[in-house]
Structures are given as structure tokens and as C-alpha cells.
Amino acid sequence: MERVERRFMLQVPSSTENLALIREFVGSTAQQAGLDAREAAGLEMAVDEACANVIEHAYGHDVSKEVVVRVTLDGETLSIDIEDTGRGFDPGAIDQEELEQLINKRKTGGLGMRLMTKLMDEVRYEIEPGKKNALHMTKRLRKQT
Amino acid sequence: MERVERRFMLQVPSSTENLALIREFVGSTAQQAGLDAREAAGLEMAVDEACANVIEHAYGHDVSKEVVVRVTLDGETLSIDIEDTGRGFDPGAIDQEELEQLINKRKTGGLGMRLMTKLMDEVRYEIEPGKKNALHMTKRLRKQT
């Protein structure tokens, strides 16, 4: 352990109005972690998608609920933890149709989790319906030598 | 109670590197509260000064400590709460010399608390050394009719 682990947390009311603040928060930690502009943009997007899901699907736009985003930096990894206490879901059962199919069906959604998976190195859900649903995502940092 | 109270919290490692993020966080809540640009800038500054004091004086730049800023919005007030568990101090005993005297003595500090008091409607410390030192500041919001 050469350096202290740095922990950041942001808690905001569950409203899409706060997504911009969430992205700024995550972007600031990305900068401290030494990510480049493209990686930072990707990280902001992955967290935006995850939080939009919590706001819309877990809490159904109930502003009295709160969204909590934790970022942990050690020398090697940037980790994101987002928990909700909503109804939960089965991430494995969400079907991942091709974009062309989604367009044919005139769907306007269904791309969020795909973006998260493509943008992050690891995306893992732990669903305990009625208790808590935890999303853990990580991004590896390049060695700063 | 016509509207839900909105609560925001930011927690970051105790380093001046995070002051920019703290200002963005507070600025974003100021915008949601309907403050104008000058009021929002003043609020950001008051919180920056308070957090810089925690980082420097309460925690002596120990990055393993954490700074926590809470913002609460109800329809009438924006409240700020900042707590530290540092050594504490006696706010009443801090002397408030004139700027001219400070300059004569070639002082480079001593303006932070003064700014906080001038920028906010209320600034109140509750010091319990060794336990916790709490700073509570409020800004009245204009009625949105």
C-alpha cells in the first residue's frame, strides 16, 4: 500500500435533474485518477446510465428517494458503487437485441446496460430484492510510472 | 409542507485538490434553488472557505480524513452543514483585524471566516473538541411566486 485509498461519495435526490451533477462529480474523480478525456467521458456515461436506471426503474421518479454514488481510487483501479433499494430485476434476463431490431420495433430504450458493459472493464450486479441492489463497476487505470 | 425537502451530500478526501469539486457541487444545488449567478458565486465561496479551513486547520492536510458537505433545500432556505472531527477552536476568540492592519503585518490569511459571515445570512459553529465541530450556514431564498 504505497498510497492512501481515496474515497468519494455523492448523494442526491432521485431526479434526472441531478444527472448533470453526477457526471461532473464522476468526471472530477476521473481527472484525479489520471484518465484521459475519452476515458473520462466514457466513465461519466456509464455512471449516468446506471443512475438513470435507478431513478427511472428502481425508484420510478420518486424524488424523496436518494441516489448514492461511491467512487474509490487506489493506484490501479477506479471503482464505482451504486446501490438502490428498489424492486430489483434480473440483469441476466434483460435481452440484448441488436440495434437494428430495436429500431425496427421503434424502441426508444434498451441501450443503457450495453453502454455500461462496453465502457467499463467490469460490471457486476448483486440483486437482493426488497433489501438492496448493488452495482459494482471498475475501470483499470494505466500505471503511472 | 408543499414540497419535499431536497438533501444533497458530498464526501471527498481532505485535500485542497477537491475544493473545485466542492464548489461545483454547491453551485449545482444553488442553481436548483434558484439563486442568481452572484448569489451562487457567493455561496460557493463561503463553502470553499469553510472546507479549506477543515482541510488545513482541522485535519492539517491529512488526506486519509474526509470532508463532508451537506446541502438541504426547502422552499425557503438553502442550508449548509459541514462537520469535522479535528481539534476544534474557539470561533469567538479569532480576532477580526482590519484589512489594513493585516496588510501592515504582512499576514496572508485571516479573511475566510469574515467572507463566510458576509456572504451568508447565518453562520453558526458548534464546537465539541475531540468529538465533532459543526458549522451550520444558511442562505434565505427569495420567494418564487
Place this chain on the structure above:
Amino acid sequence: MPSPFSVKTDLEGGFAVIRLEGAVDAHTAPRFEAAVQSAIDAGQRRIVVDCERLTYISSAGLGVFMGFVEEVRDEGGDIKICGLNEKVKQPFEILGFESLYDFCPDVEAAKGRFGEASGRGE
């Protein structure tokens, strides 16, 4: 503070040019969607979405492109995307939009592409 979101539609000859500015996320996407819906309701089928001043787009914004394009193409029109800068290209690339949509450097180029083909390059 990030630049505030705005969306504005200009009718230019036979084209509806929808200009996005700032960030399209789950909060602002409904306003983008409403703009596209209005253009279609007004009978417009040659739609250009100008992204030159777009700073961010999440899946909620991409969904707007997905939801309307079939309807417009079925009636001989298209939704063309122009002015995307490097900063916001990433999600379009990652999700494969580039093989399904017509991307153009700017509004004029986009207008010129209508009528050339059905829109999908077919």
C-alpha cells in the same frame, strides 16, 4: 456549470433542422423527443439533427433517433445526423449507429444527401 440544454427547430426549405445544444440525457431527452415529434406532426419527413453544439448524449438521447427513424423512412424521408464532434461520437460508435444512420459533416451536406437514396444507402 455545464452549458444549459436547448433544442430549436428551423424549417429551411423542405427540411426540418433540429439543432441540439448542451447535454442530452434522461432529463433533457424528452424535449428532444418532443421536437422530433412536432416536426413529424407538422408533416416534415426530411429531418436533420445538427449536433455541432451537442456536448453529451446518453442512451436516452440515442433512443430518440431509434424511435422515429423507421416511421420517417417508411414515408420516404430520413433522420440524418450531422456535426458530431469527437467528444460525443463515442456512444454512436460503440453501439453501431454508424452502419444504420447517415452521418454528415454539416447541415448543408445532410440536406444534399436527401433524395440521393432512401437514406440507408440502399
Place this chain on the structure above:
Amino acid sequence: MPSPFSVKTDLEGGFAVIRLEGAVDAHTAPRFEAAVQSAIDAGQRRIVVDCERLTYISSAGLGVFMGFVEEVRDEGGDIKICGLNEKVKQPFEILGFESLYDFCPDVEAAKGRFGEASGRGE
């Protein structure tokens, strides 16, 4: 992201012009302080701090103006402040800097004010 901080010193004739950009807070103030200290160490006494591109200044930055000005004035020079925009004027006003420092619209005006008087308008 806020604009990154930078400080740059130009020696222009008999003047040291220190140009601030971005936010001066407790994190970046030491770099501003070092720039003023270097100018003084190099024998400069006619110092202009150009704040045209300054977006924010907290008490840590104001402290730099406080700590050096007496020393410079004692030797017949001054630290003049120029280019302050509305956005960053607030703390200077609130704390009464305007009666103790010479504020000028721009660098040229600031240079012109040296030699006119001792600097404090005495």
C-alpha cells in the same frame, strides 16, 4: 470541468506582469504566491497582476496580494490589480480591497499608473 489554473509572468520593460487564469483557491494559491515571490526575488518592484482570465479567487488568493504589497511599496513599487471582471469582484469589494489597492481596467492602464504616486494614492 472548470478551466485549469495557470499563472505566467512576463517581464515587459520595467514591469512584471503576472497573468492569472482559472481559479485561485487554497489549492492553487501557492503557485500564485511563488510567482510573486520569484518576481520580487528577481528585483521586480513594479508588479501588475492581470486578472482578465481569472474565474474565481478565494481568501487564499487574496492573501497573496496582502502578504507582499507592503514590502514592494516600501521600496517604491506597487502591486496593481487589473482586468477584474464582475464575476470575481465580489470578494475584493466585500473585504474593502478597493480602498487599499489600485485597481485598473487593463495592463496598459496599470503600467501608466506607476510613478504617478506611491501607489496607494497618497
